Amino acid sequence: MNRKTAALGLLLVLLAVGVFAGGLMTWHHDVQLYGGQQVELVGCQESTLVSCDVVNTSAWSELLGVPIATLGIPFYLTMMALALLAIRGRDEARALLIAGGVFATGYSVFLAYISLHELNYVCLWCMRMYAINLSLLLLPWVGGRPPKPSFDFMGGLAGVYAALLIVSVGGEHAYRSSISHSSGVAVSSTAVKLDRDPTGPAPALSFQVTTEDGNARTLTLEPDDAWAGNKDAQVAVVMFADLECPFCKRTSAEVGRLMQTYGDRVLFVFKHFPMDPTCNAGVKNKLHRSACVAARAAVCAQRQGRFWAFHDLAYKNQHQLGDDALRAYAVEVGVNGEQFDTCMRSTEADAVVKGDAAAGAQLDIHGTPRIFINGKLYRSGSTAEVMATDLETALGASAADAAAHAAALREKVDSAPPIPADVPAQRSVKFGDKAFQIDTFEAAVHDGKAVSGKHEIPAFDVSWAEAKSACEASGKRLCTEAEWVSVCQNAAAVDDNHNGELADDMIEGTAYPYGDYHDPQRCWDGKSSDAFRPVYTGEMPGCVTPTGVYDMTGNVEEWVGDSTATAVLLGGAWDTSEDHARCYRRNDSFGAGYSSVRTGFRCCASAP
Amino acid sequence: MWWWMLAASAWAAPEMIPADVFEAAKQPDAPTKIEFHMADGTTQHLTDHKGRKLVLSFWASWCGPCRKELPALSAWAKENPNVDVIAVNVDRDRNMADRFLRAVPVELPIAYDPDANALGGYDVTGMPTMFVFDTKGALVFRKVGFNEAAGLTEILTAVQGAK
Numbered sequence: 178m179n180r181k182t183a184a185l186g187l188l189l190v191l192l193a194v195g196v197f198a199g200g201l202m203t204w205h206h207d208v209q210l211y212g213g214q215q216v217e218l219v220g221c222q223e224s225t226l227v228s229c230d231v232v233n234t235s236a237w238s239e240l241l242g243v244p245i246a247t248l249g250i251p252f253y254l255t256m257m258a259l260a261l262l263a264i265r266g267r268d269e270a271r272a273l274l275i276a277g278g279v280f281a282t283g284y285s286v287f288l289a290y291i292s293l294h295e296l297n298y299v300c301l302w303c304m305r306m307y308a309i310n311l312s313l314l315l316l317p318w319v320g321g322r323p324p325k326p327s328f329d330f331m332g333g334l335a336g337v338y339a340a341l342l343i344v345s346v347g348g349e350h351a352y353r354s355s356i357s358h359s360s361g362v363a364v365s366s367t368a369v370k371l372d373r374d375p376t377g378p379a380p381a382l383s384f385q386v387t388t389e390d391g392n393a394r395t396l397t398l399e400p401d402d403a404w405a406g407n408k409d410a411q412v413a414v415v416m417f418a419d420l421e422c423p424f425c426k427r428t429s430a431e432v433g434r435l436m437q438t439y440g441d442r443v444l445f446v447f448k449h450f451p452m453d454p455t456c457n458a459g460v461k462n463k464l465h466r467s468a469c470v471a472a473r474a475a476v477c478a479q480r481q482g483r484f485w486a487f488h489d490l491a492y493k494n495q496h497q498l499g500d501d502a503l504r505a506y507a508v509e510v511g512v513n514g515e516q517f518d519t520c521m522r523s524t525e526a527d528a529v530v531k532g533d534a535a536a537g538a539q540l541d542i543h544g545t546p547r548i549f550i551n552g553k554l555y556r557s558g559s560t561a562e563v564m565a566t567d568l569e570t571a572l573g574a575s576a577a578d579a580a581a582h583a584a585a586l587r588e589k590v591d592s593a594p595p596i597p598a599d600v601p602a603q604r605s606v607k608f609g610d611k612a613f614q615i616d617t618f619e620a621a622v623h624d625g626k627a628v629s630g631k632h633e634i635p636a637f638d639v640s641w642a643e644a645k646s647a648c649e650a651s652g653k654r655l656c657t658e659a660e661w662v663s664v665c666q667n668a669a670a671v672d673d674n675h676n677g678e679l680a681d682d683m684i685e686g687t688a689y690p691y692g693d694y695h696d697p698q699r700c701w702d703g704k705s706s707d708a709f710r711p712v713y714t715g716e717m718p719g720c721v722t723p724t725g726v727y728d729m730t731g732n733v734e735e736w737v738g739d740s741t742a743t744a745v746l747l748g749g750a751w752d753t754s755e756d757h758a759r760c761y762r763r764n765d766s767f768g769a770g771y772s773s774v775r776t777g778f779r780c781c782a783s784a785p
Numbered sequence: 786m787w788w789w790m791l792a793a794s795a796w797a798a799p800e801m802i803p804a805d806v807f808e809a810a811k812q813p814d815a816p817t818k819i820e821f822h823m824a825d826g827t828t829q830h831l832t833d834h835k836g837r838k839l840v841l842s843f844w845a846s847w848c849g850p851c852r853k854e855l856p857a858l859s860a861w862a863k864e865n866p867n868v869d870v871i872a873v874n875v876d877r878d879r880n881m882a883d884r885f886l887r888a889v890p891v892e893l894p895i896a897y898d899p900d901a902n903a904l905g906g907y908d909v910t911g912m913p914t915m916f917v918f919d920t921k922g923a924l925v926f927r928k929v930g931f932n933e934a935a936g937l938t939e940i941l942t943a944v945q946g947a948k
Contacts, residue, residue, distance in 0.1 A: 634806060635802075638908065711807070712799040712800060713799075716799035716800055741900060766845070766847070768875070768877050768901035768904075769900050770898075770903075770904070770905040771905045772908070774908060
């Protein structure tokens with residue numbers, strides 16, 4: 178055996194290892210990201226520097242939605258075919274091996290840079306593949322400079338590669354579908370508004386804008402912008418937003434309040450500004466992994482007249498914006514699934530998103546949300562009352578009237594009926610075919626017994642076992658997770674993916690006990706300063722479900738579960754941030770013996 | 786007049802529970818109640834360490850700073866053999882803890898607390914949390930979180946200051 182054959186033989190073995198590594202990494206990537214499981218990758222022991230979990234599930238681990246490890250498989254197989262041909266005497270194959278090596282090594286350098294500087298972890302299997310790629314660049318040189326390959330040879334090779342690529346990507350897609358954690362996202366709710374969007378293109382309007390960088394620019398509406406409200410209005414509220422951005426979710430609630438009041442007199446427009454450079458050249462860092470695909474999905478829903486319904490459902494379910502979930506939300510609001518799929522595969526939706534993002538970048542937008550009211554800029558945190566003042570002025574109201582009307586908007590939202598003096602201690606509820614009773618208030622404990630009533634000190638610093646025994650001492654039991662979530666969201670909770678948890682599923686009812694959007698006046702949450710403590714029961718009359726159950730989110734976390742294995746804390750506490758103190762807040766960090774000043778409970782009972 | 790009273794009551798801040806009731810709940814349980822199930826199958830109580838200073842470090846596999854804190858504490862324990870140190874894992878799934886230990890170098894006695902019975906008594910709300918007990922078993926220092934730059938200097942000071 179001469180040196181050339183030996184080098185090519187060694188390369189053949191290394192490439193076979195590359196195929197194996199590609200398969201292994203594809204499996205790991207798909208199971209971790211889409212299978213909802215934690216799996217340990219052999220040969221990649223985690224440490225303070227090494228984490229295949231971090232690297233192989235990062236935003237950089239996919240290219241056009243396909244794991245890069247999967248793309249490596251047909252590449253290495255094609256290179257193996259070339260190495261075999263070279264061993265059998267087709268010397269021109271070595272030139273193509275080197276060309277493949279140049280490409281693969283260059284891409285490896287890029288990925289290694291990302292790994293070290295963006296992700297701060299390295300992945301040992303990735304490094305093995307980098308080494309194989311480098312050997313692909315070097316080993317074919319043994320035996321001297323190869324002859325130039327013919328076009329026929331390269332054409333044939335391209336055909337082989339294309340065929341292998343189709344098989345590999347198809348295989349990965351089929352595997353991902355078979356294990357997909359969210360493939361069971363089911364159409365299980367009828368709580369979503371099914372209103373159709375208004376028909377016709379967005380009106381042609383332009384506004385002079387002073388950008389946040391102080392530049393004078395023009396904001397122009399495009400015919401394919403998502404719009405609502407009065408088409409003939411000369412006053413417009415234009416929101417640049419990202420469906421994965423929590424601040425946008427909050428601000429969209431404020432804009433929603435404006436739409437309710439001013440929808441007959443004002444035009445409302447939504448433009449996409451996803452915080453991901455993949456579809457937005459105006460941002461540098463990928464802050465939101467699903468922002469681009471969610472924006473495309475919204476455009477595809479809009480193509481079928483369902484933008485606003487999709488917008489509401491996507492914001493409500495911001496905790497889950499995977500591909501399958503987005504499709505389920507689209508179908509849920511009345512979109513035809515097949516047409517949606519076709520749209521998502523096309524470049525059309527992507528072009529709309531990129532167009533919106535470019536328009537935003539031209540207006541010096543650096544973050545989301547940004548709202549322009551007749552050209553005046555508002556940022557995150559702008560309330561409906563603040564924006565209403567300018568809207569009123571633009572609509573011709575005097576300064577005094579504008580202030581009064583804006584104040585009235587606030588008054589309408591803040592008012593919550595007081596809790597009646599004779600409020601019952603329990604509520605009888607029924608969701609689906611399950612009827613049961615639940616305490617109206619978070620439980621207090623007197624003489625070891627759970628008590629539900631107004632102006633009690635809610636029990637805290639209790640473990641699951643202590644909560645259980647207090648409920649049982651008063652002839653009741655702890656609620657199950659499904660019971661608790663059903664009451665909180667006011668709809669039967671469905672475990673769409675059958676994993677025993679509800680927090681990762683589509684919200685069937687409302688995100689908070691009182692509605693879909695957080696209202697800081699309602700529940701005792703978001704109070705993270707040391708100056709705050711839990712409040713007495715019944716202190717927050719607006720924090721109530723339609724069935725009359727108080728304080729389900731915020732104040733103290735509540736133990737649920739009928740065994741130590743199912744014991745979890747729900748709803749968040751007084752210091753839980755507003756985005757997390759919601760019906761789907763699930764704290765399972767610690768076991769059933771855990772107690773802290775945050776841990777309380779309420780009891781349930783079977784229907785009498 | 787009555788509407789002014791109504792308006793005033795409507796705007797009144799929600800009444801928080803009394804501060805003394807709240808603060809009292811933060812006090813740890815009596816040390817004798819707490820026991821640890823060690824990796825070797827034995828059970829230890831806090832009282833077993835009377836006469837020696839004890840550092841308890843609660844940690845979890847999902848806790849990022851624990852990856853830095855435990856190796857540092859492990860090295861510190863070697864330099865301070867007169868102090869007992871126990872790393873108490875609070876993962877609900879022991880496999881996750883064992884996987885963590887395969888990746889992160891820790892040479893400390895490991896206790897497992899999957900049901901959070903030991904954790905529960907201390908009002909711990911975040912990971913890592915470290916406690917220092919004096920030779921009489923009294924809690925003299927607690928710290929939540931780990932600052933890599935500051936390292937274990939605070940713990941060292943607390944241990945040196947403990948009787």
